[in-house]
Amino acid sequence: MDELDEVTLAGLWRTMARIRRFDERVSELAAADAIPGYAHTYSGEEAVASGVIPLLREDDWLTSTYRNHGHSIARGVPLAALASELHGRADGVCGGKGGSMHAVDQSLRMIGGMGIVAGGLPVAAGAAFGSAFLGGDQVAVAFFGDGAVHEGAWHEALDFAAMFRAPVLFVCENNLYAETTAVDYHLRTHSVAEMAGPYGIPAVTVDGMDLFAVRTATQGALGPMRDGTGPFLLEAMTYRYGGQYEGDTQTYKPPSETEYWRSRDPLQSFRRTVTSAGRMTDAQLDDIDARVQAEVDAAFHKAEQAPWPDLSALTSDVYASYQEEARQPWPAS
Amino acid sequence: MARILTIKDALNEALHQAMEANDRIILFGEDIAGGAGRDEAYPPAADAWGGPFGVTKGLLPRFGRRRVIDTAIAETGFIGASIGAALAGLRPVSEIMYVDFIGTSFDQLLNEAAKLRYVYGGKVSVPIVVRTVTGAGFRAAAEHSQTLYSIYTHVPGLKVVAPAFPDDAKGLLLEAIDDPDPVIFMEHKRLYMVTGEVPEEPYRIPFGQARICRPGRDVTIVGIQKMVHTALDAAEQLATEGIEAEVIDPRTYSPLDTATILESVARTHRLVIVDESHPRCSLATDISALVAERGFHDLHAPIRMVTAPHAPVPFSPVLEDAYVPQPTVVVSAVQGLLSQSDDARARLSKS
Numbered sequence: 001m002d003e004l005d006e007v008t009l010a011g012l013w014r015t016m017a018r019i020r021r022f023d024e025r026v027s028e029l030a031a032a033d034a035i036p037g038y039a040h041t042y043s044g045e046e047a048v049a050s051g052v053i054p055l056l057r058e059d060d061w062l063t064s065t066y067r068n069h070g071h072s073i074a075r076g077v078p079l080a081a082l083a084s085e086l087h088g089r090a091d092g093v094c095g096g097k098g099g100s101m102h103a104v105d106q107s108l109r110m111i112g113g114m115g116i117v118a119g120g121l122p123v124a125a126g127a128a129f130g131s132a133f134l135g136g137d138q139v140a141v142a143f144f145g146d147g148a149v150h151e152g153a154w155h156e157a158l159d160f161a162a163m164f165r166a167p168v169l170f171v172c173e174n175n176l177y178a179e180t181t182a183v184d185y186h187l188r189t190h191s192v193a194e195m196a197g198p199y200g201i202p203a204v205t206v207d208g209m210d211l212f213a214v215r216t217a218t219q220g221a222l223g224p225m226r227d228g229t230g231p232f233l234l235e236a237m238t239y240r241y242g243g244q245y246e247g248d249t250q251t252y253k254p255p256s257e258t259e260y261w262r263s264r265d266p267l268q269s270f271r272r273t274v275t276s277a278g279r280m281t282d283a284q285l286d287d288i289d290a291r292v293q294a295e296v297d298a299a300f301h302k303a304e305q306a307p308w309p310d311l312s313a314l315t316s317d318v319y320a321s322y323q324e325e326a327r328q329p330w331p332a333s
Numbered sequence: 334m335a336r337i338l339t340i341k342d343a344l345n346e347a348l349h350q351a352m353e354a355n356d357r358i359i360l361f362g363e364d365i366a367g368g369a370g371r372d373e374a375y376p377p378a379a380d381a382w383g384g385p386f387g388v389t390k391g392l393l394p395r396f397g398r399r400r401v402i403d404t405a406i407a408e409t410g411f412i413g414a415s416i417g418a419a420l421a422g423l424r425p426v427s428e429i430m431y432v433d434f435i436g437t438s439f440d441q442l443l444n445e446a447a448k449l450r451y452v453y454g455g456k457v458s459v460p461i462v463v464r465t466v467t468g469a470g471f472r473a474a475a476e477h478s479q480t481l482y483s484i485y486t487h488v489p490g491l492k493v494v495a496p497a498f499p500d501d502a503k504g505l506l507l508e509a510i511d512d513p514d515p516v517i518f519m520e521h522k523r524l525y526m527v528t529g530e531v532p533e534e535p536y537r538i539p540f541g542q543a544r545i546c547r548p549g550r551d552v553t554i555v556g557i558q559k560m561v562h563t564a565l566d567a568a569e570q571l572a573t574e575g576i577e578a579e580v581i582d583p584r585t586y587s588p589l590d591t592a593t594i595l596e597s598v599a600r601t602h603r604l605v606i607v608d609e610s611h612p613r614c615s616l617a618t619d620i621s622a623l624v625a626e627r628g629f630h631d632l633h634a635p636i637r638m639v640t641a642p643h644a645p646v647p648f649s650p651v652l653e654d655a656y657v658p659q660p661t662v663v664v665s666a667v668q669g670l671l672s673q674s675d676d677a678r679a680r681l682s683k684s
Contacts, residue, residue, distance in 0.1 A: 036472035036648075036649075036650050037471065037472030037473055037474065037648060038471075038472070038473055038477070088472070088648055088649030088650050088652070089649070092649075094648075096647070096648060096649035096652065097475075097647045097648055097649065097652065098474055098475075098648055099472065099473075099474045099648030099649070101474055101476070101477070101648075102474060102475070102476075102648070114476075115433070115474065115475070115476030115477055116433070116434060116436070116437065116476055117406045117437075118406075118437075147405070147406045148406065150405035150406050150407035150410065151407060151408075151409075151437060152409050152437065153437065178405065178406055179363065179364045179367075179406075180367035180368050180369075180378075180381045180382055181363075181364060181367070181368075181369045181370060181403055181405075182368075182369065182370030182371045183370070184370050185369045185370025185371075185403075186369070186370065186405045186406075249381075251368070251377050251378065251381045252367055252368035252371050252372075252375075252377075252378035252381035253371070253378070254371065254374070254375040254378070308649065308651040309651060309652055311651070311652070311655050313647070313649075313652060314642055314644060314647060314652050314655055314656060315642050315643070315644045318643065318644045318645070
């Protein structure tokens, strides 16, 4: 933290606050059945996205998952565009076609919010490979949860990246649960980081509730990666405050566990660190938070008034060429 | 004795009865019970979900974790393991949470489960059931809303079952579990709460027998899973205009009851197929081809297919509602057919 200037510190706090307040609103709307579809909130995991993503360059690549709101916000997707997407409106970041599970912005080099577990990792490996092939020094970051490590795609992506020295930062958001299944049941290694070893990929496990720990580890990984050392795996130990999806009753979580992790809340932890070091005051933090809250209110207010997509959107964007010929296999008789 | 049950509860009862009767039946799937790894220290965690839609709820307390097995998120692993466990003498009933997730397990189904019997000269069979969830209508977007009926139906060696009513759900699942071949058992997420009479005692419904849901003389409407209900709604509306539609639910797509469809078309002379899938290489085209080839001379009008568009399932409620075929579209298709066949008759009588 010491090396960070005031503007950077305030920015990091603002990022975490924007994620928290945004997804708090999503939870409220889902509970009131006032937003369509499945929503997977990021509350509790803010320090991971906020620790990693601000360190990336604009030309770096990211893959996310169906739990993507935090990644999108940290990458700079406007809250109104995100809120509109969740409401299925025409001015949503995907024009209303993707919804919460796919609410990322391709123009920010967010390749996808993949609905399929581990679906993003091979694609991230390919983006890293492709950029290197073209002579660039971009990296790709692939976010995934602890549940993803069992998929074939996970293993094959690590193998590909290792074999071709593709500069991929694999970031595990180990939130202790694959849906309802506890990590100590589904994982027979001591950590996800340990699983990178057999592929020859260096890895560390960090406290994912501590933004500064995540940030320091990410910085340590990215520097060498840009010099061609190949992939790296960062495992951030964190906790999903919500259920697998909004509406999940979470009867599988012992209350003592939830209490423990909430006592390590990433926003509170940040606040303690910066105020006790005299770098920011509670009043400064609260002021930013209040402005963020107003921004979230405005974003959802705008989204709720936004127009629905035109029905022509139903069959647009299926193909990039021969669109007319391909979208109607034969004209309606 | 018959009771009124939902499809969800009819499936749950079938699983209970099958597992009760045969202790070699095991279940594999992701969170089919839930709370694994917590429930020893924290008992309320056990059976937290019973699958994403609660179809397997209550099986864990009854049969235990030895037989109700929460796997990792590793579909290739547990679908492949289902095949091996079946060869070893078990009867695995495995769940792919959404049919969209089949991609990650598909090699084991396509190249192993479907082919072991044929390639190795009929020396083995692979008695597995893969239960999976189909369909749009949950605002779940492109990767959690597909139907993919024809992907499986296309593959020799796989049987494909897709019930639309509670009694069929129970009888067909019990038949699937007893069947010696790999059966893909498709459950539509928007039909789980459909209710109907279901006999309490175990019973089986043979594959390859369509259900005539409503008899009629003017047009045959074949519905594919949830679209059976869409077809029935359309038939109600048509009846108010004096048009009597016959609605057929094939119930199983592999094997397919071709005789019932052809016999119906021979009586009604008109065919509409309603399918929630994309229009190309679908069950709609498959059934169209059947009737074009073997029932051509019975037709008084061209076959009509009412399908979703050739596009992924969109998220936005307004788009998704337009994506899924609605009864009004079926009604217009039938009206169009009848006017076309009237024209054709008029032309014939002039010539």
